[in-house]
Amino acid sequence: MSKQQIDVIELAxxxxERELFSAVSFCLQPGDVLQVAGPNGAGKTSLLRIMAGLMPATAGDISFAEKSILSGSGREYWRRNLLYIGHAPAVKSALTAEENLSWLCALTRPVSSEAIWQALDQVGLRGFEDVPCRQLSAGQQRRVALARLYLPGAPIWILDEPFTALDQAGVLTLxxxxxxxxxxxxTVVLTTHHSLAHVAGVRRLELGRVN
Ligand SMILES: Nc1ncnc2c1ncn2[C@@H]1O[C@H](COP(=O)(O)OP(=O)(O)OP(=O)(O)O)[C@@H](O)[C@H]1O
Structure with a gap:
């Protein structure tokens, strides 16, 4: 077994009091991209939040590097290896793009200002580094959140609707x-209603069934 394997086991x-899903099982290796698909309300965000440790599962377990991440000693190691970006951009409107990124990174792994400016450049925000986020468009605010994907860090990404509000060029770049x-x-686990036309070898999970 790969040491960095993620095993989702009989998750519910x-x-x-309404069951969203049950008996969801899959296994991810480094290099895998998994698209969690399904209609509105199917439980995609709920699954990602459980994986990110933000809400409890009703049953089942998730292990990473052979340790449970839902309880016990595996949880902290998992968090250090994980970058979760939720479906809301979660940027603080009074802070600039640079300040938002510094603040977000300080919570996990601090990075230099230079790295932050480079990341903002990569997401097309050159010239907007010092602008308070309330003055940015919805797509630009999304880009601030996504700039974290261009900073050195976690080997596992959990991304909830990362393409929301991005223009076509932004979708392609991402x-x-x-x-x-x-x-x-x-390793990437994401939800999106996009077809992911430019990502090869995407696996799909449809309420417990992986193709
Ligand atoms: N904060 C909450 N409290 C209680 N129930 C919730 C809450 N958030 C979502 N739900 C319920 O959980 C169900 C699944 O929601 P979830 O957001 O996981 O679905 P989804 O598949 O991500 O949907 P979408 O495609 O619309 O984003 C929905 O029926 C919703 O009503």
Whole structure:
């Protein structure tokens, strides 16, 4: 077994006493990209939040590097290896793009200002580094959040609707970035209603079934 393998085992989730999914099992190796698909309300965000440690599962387990991440000693190691970007951009409107990134990185792994400026450049925000985020468009705010994907760090990305509000060029750039991250051994779990036309070898999970 790969030391960095992720095993999702018989996972179940209920919200408001309604079962969203049950017996969801899959295994991810470094280099895998998994698209969690399904209609609105199917539980895609819930699954990603469980994986990110933000809400409990009703049943089942997730292990990483052979340790459970839902409880016990594996949890902290998992967090250090994980970058989760939720479906809301989660940028602080009063802070600039640079300040937002510094703040977000300080919570996990601090990086230099130079690295932050380079990351903002990569997502097309050159010239907007010092602008308070409330003065940025929805797509630009999304780009601030996504700039974290261009900073050195976690080998596992969990991305909830990362393409929301991006223009066509932004979608293409992000797809290519996801592909090169996976090619270098990164693991990606994401939800999107896009077809991921430019990402090769994407696996799909449809409420417990992996193709
Ligand atoms: N905060 C909450 N409290 C209680 N129930 C919730 C909450 N958030 C979502 N739900 C319920 O959980 C179910 C699944 O929501 P979830 O966001 O996981 O679905 P989704 O597949 O990501 O949907 P979408 O495609 O619309 O983003 C929905 O029926 C929703 O009503």
């Amino acid at each position: 989730c209920e919200r408001d 797809e290519q970035h996801i592909m090169s991250f996976a090619a270098s051994g990164g």
